[in-house]
Amino acid sequence: MSHYRAVTIDDVPALAALMSRAFDPQYGEGWNGSQLLGTLAMSGTRAEMAVADGVPAGFALTRLAAEDCELLLIAVDPLRSGRGIGTELLRRSIDLAKHAQVQRMFLEVRTGNSAARGLYERHGFICVGQRKDYYVGENHLRFDAMTMALVL
Numbered sequence: 180m181s182h183y184r185a186v187t188i189d190d191v192p193a194l195a196a197l198m199s200r201a202f203d204p205q206y207g208e209g210w211n212g213s214q215l216l217g218t219l220a221m222s223g224t225r226a227e228m229a230v231a232d233g234v235p236a237g238f239a240l241t242r243l244a245a246e247d248c249e250l251l252l253i254a255v256d257p258l259r260s261g262r263g264i265g266t267e268l269l270r271r272s273i274d275l276a277k278h279a280q281v282q283r284m285f286l287e288v289r290t291g292n293s294a295a296r297g298l299y300e301r302h303g304f305i306c307v308g309q310r311k312d313y314y315v316g317e318n319h320l321r322f323d324a325m326t327m328a329l330v331l
Contacts, residue, residue: 181236181264183271186226191216193235194228194254201237201254206289207316210252215240218251227271229255229264239268241275248276250286253295269302277331284331287324289314296325304329 186194195212202209210218218224223243229236237255241248250272255265276284287310288295304327313324 181229181231181262181267183227183229183267186219186228186238186240188216188219190228190235190238191219194226194238197235197238197256198252198254200257205316205320206292206322207314207320208289208292209254215252218242224251225275227268227275229268231259231262231264236262237264237268239272241272243276243279243281246282248272248279248281248284250284265298269298273302273329273331282331284329286327287313288327290323290325296327299327299329302329 191212194215198209218240219226221242224240226238226240228238235256236259237253239250240252241250253265253268253272273284286299286304288299290309306325307328308326310324310326312321314322316322
């Protein structure tokens with residue numbers, strides 16, 4: 180059973196380690212600890228973490244800006260996948276956006292990431308655009324992303 184809490188600066192090293200397990204470096208989707216720390220310092224940014232058995236099991240990072248909310252990153256430890264953690268983090272992120280009374284929520288997802296796309300589509304997100312070469316992975320390989328949106 181997981182519980183959820185706000186991320187603190189002290190959590191950044193553990194979350195950076197979680198990202199290195201959760202994201203295949205071939206696709207360039209994961210962030211490093213410095214990127215996460217810098218984003219957490221930005222106004223309107225919020226991160227929530229799932230904790231299971233005393234360790235981080237996943238987290239979601241969002242940023243509010245005017246009437247929009249962007250889901251910047253969602254990651255689940257692969258050892259804990261299939262337990263509903265990603266679904267709950269997404270649901271909680273959507274609830275946060277609704278509570279903040281924003282009108283839309285946006286995200287980018289790698290075009291070939293069918294598992295993530297399916298999760299977002301099940302929650303009502305639709306494709307509203309495409310970003311060519313959005314992700315840069317290992318060996319400088321580039322991958323397109325879909326921009327998805329949810330009207331709240």
